[in-house]
Amino acid sequence: MRARRRWLVATATAATLVLGGCAAVSDTSDISTSGAAPATREVPDGTGVWDADTVHEISVEVDDDAVAAMVDTYQETGEKDWIEATVTIDGETYDRVGLRLKGNSSLRGVTDDADPTELPWLLRLDEFVEGQSVDGSRELVVRSNSSATALNEAVALDLLAEAGLASEHAVASSFSVNGADARLRLVVQNLDEDWEAENFAGEGLLYKAEAGGDWSYRGDDPDAYTDVFDQETGEDDLTPLISFLDFVNTSSDEDFAAELPDRLDIASFARYLAFEELVDNFDDIDGPGNNSYLRYDVATGAFTVVAWDHNLAFGGSPGGGPGGGFPGGGDGERPEGMPTDRPTELPSGMPDGMRPGGGGPGGGSNVLVERFTAVDEWADLVEDAKADLAAELYDSGYAEEVLDRWSALLTEQAGDLVDAATVQEEADAIRSSIAG
Structure with missing residues (x-):
């Protein structure tokens, strides 16, 4: 547990x-x-879409031309336009979801042939449909990471919470766009009104x-x-x-x-x-x-x-x-x-x-x-x-427990997205950092 x-x-x-x-x-x-x-x-720990004990399934259907135009606009102006998408989260489909690029250095040099399944995204369920949300959340951030597992960010966010500082719920996901092969992506809360109300009185x-x-x-x-x-x-x-x-x-x-x-x-x-x-x-x-x-x-x-x-x-x-x-x-x-x-x-x-x-x-x-x-x-x-x-x-062993929990989740539930050897290799790298 x-x-x-x-x-x-x-x-x-x-x-x-x-x-x-x-x-x-x-x-x-x-x-x-x-x-x-x-x-x-x-x-408390997240529930529903923010239940970190499961790998969630998120698929996006969006017009390819709209994505291409969005990327072009970003390349030319730096602006991140919203476009409409149909998003299915753990079997529940949401229409007219707002979709836009999310990030800065992670988008540096992005090209027209970038795979949408790999890009960093912000999903806003109520951008075009008032009141639309999933388990009380209106925004989800699909994070970029140069590792295969994103274990480093997942572990860091749990440790940030344990440190007594405001953090975000984070979950592993099987993420795909327009029927492409799914990729393992970390999804986190965006710092919006929902997040603020949860963290501050x-x-x-x-x-x-x-x-x-x-x-x-x-x-x-x-x-x-x-x-x-x-x-x-x-x-x-x-x-x-x-x-x-x-x-x-x-x-x-x-x-x-x-x-x-x-x-x-x-x-x-x-x-x-x-x-x-x-x-x-x-x-x-x-x-x-x-x-x-x-x-x-x-x-x-x-x-x-x-x-x-x-x-x-x-x-x-x-x-x-x-x-x-x-x-x-x-x-x-x-x-x-x-x-x-x-x-x-x-x-x-x-x-x-x-x-x-x-x-x-x-x-x-x-x-x-x-x-x-x-x-x-x-x-x-x-x-x-x-x-x-x-x-x-670190000395208490808490970080090791967090790392082991995330590693076990990916090994047991995400074997089709990342092989066990890679999970072990990347976990060991973090473990070495923790050990100092």
């Missing part, structure tokens, strides 16, 4: 971390190791950092942030986000240290940074993909950094690379028509002197991360959290 996810309430997480570190006092302010904590919810606004953007302050005109952050939930309002970016970029060191705990969930952010380092995911908030969300809690007036995109966890490579995505796994081949290059160029149109939030290839240039870790007490908090997580997730 699948081990139950243990989601920690943010206030409890904060208390644990505060006890693990010591607050230091500067000449001008108390440096707090605690901060505003949002009203998070305890999330109270009113909030969710902002997604765009891959081509950065975390610079661009003034108080919301239009200046159009290609930088995208609001995912709530009534359109960038005011809290703009105010936060203004503070992060322009505050003095003294004010930053004194006031950030009132503006950000310090404890969970430290734990987030520690977690991403522990699972060796370079493509996080300060990686080349600028992967992160900011969730604003209306009641507390504070933000929480929310993790997103773990298909490069445990040393995964966007270009496949040796071992098909992470050391030792798979055959290293990418599907025909899919990109094989790691991003090497910074987005155009950046402010002078600024790098994107991810800092370009290799990351390391997010202004919030840089200023946060420049405060000794908070840098120590990250190190304390890393030690705590290593004990909780």
